[in-house]
Amino acid sequence: MTAASSTPPSRPSRQAMLEREAIANRKKHWVRAVTACNSRCLFCLDADTPRNVFIPTDEVKAELRRGREELGADKVIISGGEATLHPDFVELVRYARQELGYDRVQTVTNGTMFADRGFYVACRDAGLGEITFSLHGHTPELHDWLTQTPGGFHKLMKGMIRARRDPRGPIVNVDICINRQNVAVIDRIVELCLSVGVTEFDLLHVIPQANAFENRDLLFYDVREHLPRLQKVFRLNRHPGVTVWTNRFPVHYLEGLEDLIQDPHKMLDEVNGRRFMVRNYLDVGKPMECRDPERCRHCFIEPFCTTMDRRVASMNHGQEQVWVLGSAPVADLPVPLPYGCDTVGIEVPDPDALVRRVGELPAGLAVEARVATPGPVPAVGRRLRLCADTAAQLDAWLGGDWLSEGELDIDLNRDTGPWLLQHRDRLVPWLDRIRIHQPSWEHMADAAAHDVRDPAAFFTALGLPVQVSGLAACQAPGTVLVEERRRIGRAMFDPDTGRLAIGALARDHVARAYRAKSVRCDDCRVRARCEGIHINMLRDQGLRLCRPLVAGKWADEAAARLEARWPEPPARVADGKPLEPPHDSLPGYAPPAGPVADPLAVTANALGRRPRPLVRGPTRIKGGPPRR
Structure with missing residues (x-):
């Protein structure tokens, strides 16, 4: 590849990775203008939604306003279907950019409409600032077959080259859905784009939705078989003139390329796109339409669905432990504490405030x-647990009469870690009263700032059988592995309904439960009972932190302890985990009135639209796969 002629660095600097995180976390808003599309892609993820719906212009504008006024977004993506088919597309671009003041207006397109110069110029002049062209083959035969759209390749290339060569033109980039038919030529697709001056790529891993699942025998592929070629393309991101993003690509295949692990906040967008299905599952127990183990094991959001199910199960079985009140008024405390909680989590400025605050709590x-x-x-006259996250707190609290009856949870970080190693002897008398917990972070910047480097090396140096939570077994050799404490509070609930809030649930998953492993972990003895390492620790320190326990004393001990803790491995949605019944609303709130309707379905029904037949099977797919 011409762009890779110079030798790239082995790994981008942490600063470069943090800059990518800042770009990925820019506040943006996705607004659907249509479900109509003039392609029939074999991997289309929207094919099972009502087709040929053109959202009324006033409704689209209202959603554009919501992005600015309620969400504070400064970038908007007007999407479809094929958004450019909306008869008022140019007006929507103008309204978003010139009246609402979005810094950037983007669309994702098959490029057909941009083959028309007049349409392109009108969009550019209205304020369209970024065009993502969806290109899936390096030849007309491959692209047009995958999109089932004769002539689509030539129209896309015409529009893309025009936009790229226009001195006043928008940012131009390309997304590619990687699948069995094009993975062997992914480098040639990228080379084609580089040859016309496009240097930014979003590489999408095919996922089991709609057409993609129906055509899985044609589209799903073995990543390991093609990993050398994929890595060749991924490494272009190390070239200073090229930007590569992965989208839904399995994390465990990115060892050595951790800068390409997708920002975990992508999960929020994915969940938001299914929010009506999630809402109805949480409120009335209606299964999500996509819930099928054969699909779930290939699905990007399966980890969220498993986290959601486990949270609801914990609530239903009264297994939550701490109700997080924080610094909120005691009047905000639900009475009685719901979901099994028997402890109140509070935040106070000093010990005197602790006494006053505890005195206000119910007996x-x-x-x-x-x-x-x-x-x-x-x-304080109560069973007390203190949480320490500084060396000064450890110096003041580790020991004394209070700890004979109380507990001390220690957040492991760059301040407490060195203190623990220097004062190891002070821990020994209190091993049954203390726990070292590895916090997880919503953003990689916080992981980089606070996490100790290589927890396994830390615990090897500490050499004590201390209770540990928040880490994989391979990261805490010689310790006593315990389950993370279960905390819940009002921040997890919709204040109007007393139901779990979808956004808060998704953000909690990202911050706390989003974990991954290396492909090397397949050989680990505790794999079935290990959730992996938090995603932002992996993005910061690398998948090299995964050290599979294959043999040895610690492998034997860890396997025995985890099997005693979980005689059966914790069930996942991908394993066929049974559905959870709806949780109780918070005390003082009524049960849900019933299922909610997806506004898109309401609009489609009003227009008499229905999902069109999925593109599947030899009777519907035009032609066979082209020769590569």
């Missing part, structure tokens, strides 16, 4: 406290 509840300023621990 009989244990207390978990974060006290900002360390000092002698006062008697």
Whole structure:
């Protein structure tokens, strides 16, 4: 590839990765203008939604306004279907850019409409600032067969070259849905784009939705078989003139290329796109339409669905432990504490405030406290757990009469870690009263700032059988592995309904439960009982942190302890985990009135639209796969 002629660095700097994270986390808003499309892609993810719906212009504009006024987005993506088919597409671009003041207006397109120069110029002049062309083959035969659109390749290339060569033109980039038919020539597709000056790529891994699942025998592929070629393309991201993003690509195949692990906040967009299905599952127990183990094991959002199910199961079985009140008024405390909670989590500035705060709480509840300023621990007349995240707090709290009856949870970080190693002997008398917990972070920047380098090396140096949570077994050799504490609070609920809030649930998954492994972990003895390492620790420190436990003393001990803790491996949605019944609403709130309707379905029904037949089987797919 011409762009790779110079030798790229082995790994981008952490600063470069943080800059990518900032770009990925720019506040953006996706607005659907149509479900209509003039392609019939074999991998289309929207083919099972009502087709040929043109959202009324006023409704699209209202959603554009919501992005600015309610969500604070400064970038908007007007999408479809094929959004350019909307009769008022140019007006929608103008309205978003010139009246609402979005910094960037983008669309994702098959390029057909942009083959017309007049249409392209009108969009550019209205304020279209970025065009993502969906190109799936390096030849007309391959692209047109995958999109089932004769002539589509030539129209796309004509529009893309025009936009790229226009001195006043928008940003131009390309997305490619990688599948069995084009993975062997993915480098040639990228080379074609580079030859016409396109240097930014979004590489989408095929996922089991709609047409893609129906045509899985044609589209699904073995990543390992093609990994050398994929890595060749991925490494272009190390070239200073090329930008590569992966989209839904399995994390465990990106060892050594962790800068290409997709920002985990992509999960929020994916969940938001299914929010009505998620809402009806949480409220009335209606299964999500895509819930099928054969699909789920290939699905990007399966980890979220498993996290959601486990949260609901914990609530239904009264297994939550700590109700997080924080610094909110005691009046915000639900009475009685729901979902099995017997402890209140509070935040106070100092020990005197701790005494006052505890005195305000209902009798009989244990207390978990974060006290900002360390000092002698006062008697509070309750079962007390303190949470320490600084060396100064450890110096003040580790030991004394209070710990004989209380507990100390220690957040492992770059401040507490060195202190623990230097004061190892002070831990020994209190091993049954303390726990070291590895926090996880919503953003990689926080992981980079706070996490110790290589927790396994830390615990090897510590050499104590201390209780540990938040880490994979291979990261905490010689310790006593315990389950992370279960915390829940009002921030997880919709204040109007008392139901789990979908956005909060998805963000909690990203911050706490989004974990991954290396392909090397397939040989690990505890694989079935290990969730992996948090995604942002992996993005920061690399999949090299995964050290499969294959043999040896710690492998034997870890396997025995985890099997005792979970005689059967924790079930996942991909394993066929049974559905969870709806959880109870918060105390004082009514049960859900019933299922909610997807506004798109309501609009489609009003227009008499229905999902068109999926493109599948030899009777519907035109022609056979072209020769590569």
